[in-house]
Amino acid sequence: VTLEQMLGLGVVVFPSLLLAILGLAALINRPLSERVISRCTQIAVVAGLVCAVLVLASMLISGNRNMQIEVGDWVVIHDPQVPFHFHLKFVFDRLSVPFVILSFVLTGTIGAFANQYLHREPGYGRFFILYAMFLVGMIVAAVAGTIEVLFLGWELVGLSSALLVAYFHEREGPVINGQRVWSVYRVADAAFLIAAVTLHHLTGEGDFSKLMGSEAWPDGVAAMTSQQALFVGILLLIAAAGKSALIPFSGWLPRAMEGPTPSSAVFYGALSVHLGTFLLLRVGPVLNASPLLSVIVVLLGFSSAVYGVIVGRVQSDVKTALAYASLTQVGIITAEIGLGLPRYIPLIHIIGHACLRTLQLVRAPTLLHDYHLLENAIGDHLRAEPSAWERLIPARLRIAIYRLAIERGYLDALIDEFIIRPFERIFRLCDGLERRWTDFLTGTESRESDRVPAAVPEPAEELA
């Protein structure tokens, strides 16, 4: 193992160690102090960042633009007919290295911010466990050399995000929103998994270097036909749309703002929301292989951007407005990818947007204070002038658009009406039929569960 590879492994190992330490302490019911948690987080993030920067330096010096670290087979079955192996492989190239460094810088900044922001919060430890899980997920997804490893990181990001949205779990609102975010993520995960299985079936490989050619990113040619690329690409696009809150999954993004501000900033404003576009960049050769797929990507990106602009303008709280501003930019980045612009353009766009949005979101709690400072500096109140568009569009149409925007495009309402309620109706009907059947067999009421009280009663005295 070379020094370069050791450093590459360090990028993954340090965040994993952080997760192991914080998770184990919680599991054995020995909560760590804020000081210890904060120190461990600092060490892990700085160590990981240093490793990533050294990997970059080493790659620049050596001229190697595609460093692959073969960890080995995690699981292998030497079956003569259908061999199976789950290969652990990490790739450091011109896509993953900037993304890893961006992840470390932003999570490190937010870790320091959260340390103050959540000081003496009852859920301080829980926040940092989920933070560590998110960091591991982001790093593993960024440096994944196979689609299975990417899925591993992808899932960790999803779970930590959903649980962080529900961080203030004593209120029902954040919990319901967390459940909603998780639902969208599960759809995205399912699409991702089916895409991975399909890729295996079509090409017999999950290794990116074999799927996309051995050339370093962004070069590479997908080893599949246009039709195959279209099918797999659409599944990956659904996965990316779910993770990046593109239409029709945009409803979860404002809901995610129920979480604590640090997590909103780094997860939904900066990193998590870009993971979908990162996936599209990683499988860029698949998009190149199908012009129709590229058109779909462009349309989805532009429509999400337009949606973000319209809906974002009518939001009355700053975090939600920023969420839609994020969506607009993510939509544009997606369109850039679909348009086939040089891949560095969307990558630079991601990095710039993530940094700006993180700054805006961490400043959000002090927005009024910032406005006052600004107005004091100007010496006058800030005025909201109607834009050129507002003057051009007829009043009735403006009202219609306003209504559409205030209802957030009815996306959640449509999902509720056409997916969730019919689903509930069908399976409640099945449940009713089952009840009738067991009542018939029993000859009396068969369900004790019908008499279970909704609220938990005071426990029996004997427990005391």
Place this chain on the structure above:
Amino acid sequence: MTILHIPWIELAILLPLIGAFWVRWLRDPDTAREHSLWISGLSLVCACAAWLSLDTSRPSAALAREQWDYVARWLGRDIFVVDELSAPLLPLAALLFLLTELATLRTKVRRFSFASVLAREAILLATFACRQPWAIAILLAIGTIPPWLELRERNKPTRVYVLHMALFVGLLFAGMALQPLHSQAAAVLLMAAVLIRSGIVPLHCWMTDLFEHASFGTALLFVTPMVGAYAALRLVLPIAPDWMLRSIALLSLLTAVYAACMALVQHEARRFFCYVFLSHSSLVLVGLEVATTIGLTAALCVWLSVGLSLAGFGLTLRSVEARTGRLSLDQFHGLYEHMPMLGILFLVTGLGSIGFPGTLGFVGTELLLDGVRRIPLVATAIVAVAALNGLAVLHAYFRVFTGVRHVTSIDLKLRWPEQVAVLIFTALILGGGLYPQPGVESRYHAAVKLIEIRQQRLAGGNNVEPGLAGSPPIRDDAAE
């Protein structure tokens, strides 16, 4: 004499059997609990030793069995033998019983029959260690009696359970009796019996009914070892033609999807658990469809992961129930601050069952998907099941543990025995997830043997009994 010269399997079965009689005579429930824990613990040690003796030194073990296998001498044939299929199932079953007893609160010991639990443990271990088809059928039939006795004792309705189990036992014995006369007809009857015991839709209502009326512990111990799948592998797989396996797999897949959907609309925690379990356990039978080594390996891996994860999941719910009574899922109960460890275990076990990365179930699900990748519809359905169950698990977690903090004057914290049970489950689920190779390898060897036996049977080989699915027994090795 080395440790391999001891009849570990027989000891693992006899200890709880004798213990059941012993514990029945004890008047003090606390003493009964303590003795039961010791007996189950020793049984677990014996089951582990039996597993190790299979993997390490076969020739010496075989010699030891020549000297010590009184059961075989008495009955004239090997009844209890550990092979690759049953080797990990025995410790898993023994562990499940031990942890259930361990996690039983002292406030519940008066109402919890430890004698009955030990008797059920002996029956289950005997079933898993058995290789003779008729003996397996008889043990499967005996295994259905203790839950019925408990239902009667609690004055609960028994008709749903009795009707289904009577049908199961009837079909099982009819299939066994018909086997020498008409192999295919016998296979059909045995398949029907297996489907009933596995709770395949629409014959699943006995399972929800059992969770409604029996104690949670009894229902859990009756369903989580998945003896239906065991019967499928021992009795049906070696003789069933491909179309029959495909039928089992299709019905199982439909059950998995249906149960996953039903779990999402349940109002009560036990019924929710029952459907989640049903959904996952059905996936084990899906692996049969492909009848390839990878498919079967996947099914066996999913079996272990689901057995462990959902047993832990069920015990977590049982621990919560022990403090609060039966739980409605219509409201948020806000129990996290009272029992954070249970909250974490709930997530770990629940996510382990859906195959979340880093848990025992992840590799099983990946293998299952790899095994069925040539059948895109099946792969899509499996992914959908995992997604739906993921939703259901988090939904239940939020309902039970989040919400306005539950106000109580009583300390609801976890007691140390429960903490031990929690940590053992977590260690196994996460440890198996992070280092899955030994488990997968062992399941692969079992799958290879199962396929070999099946091919020999289908090719008309008469020297292989259907119950011999799995590797040849230890004594056969020595004879070779």
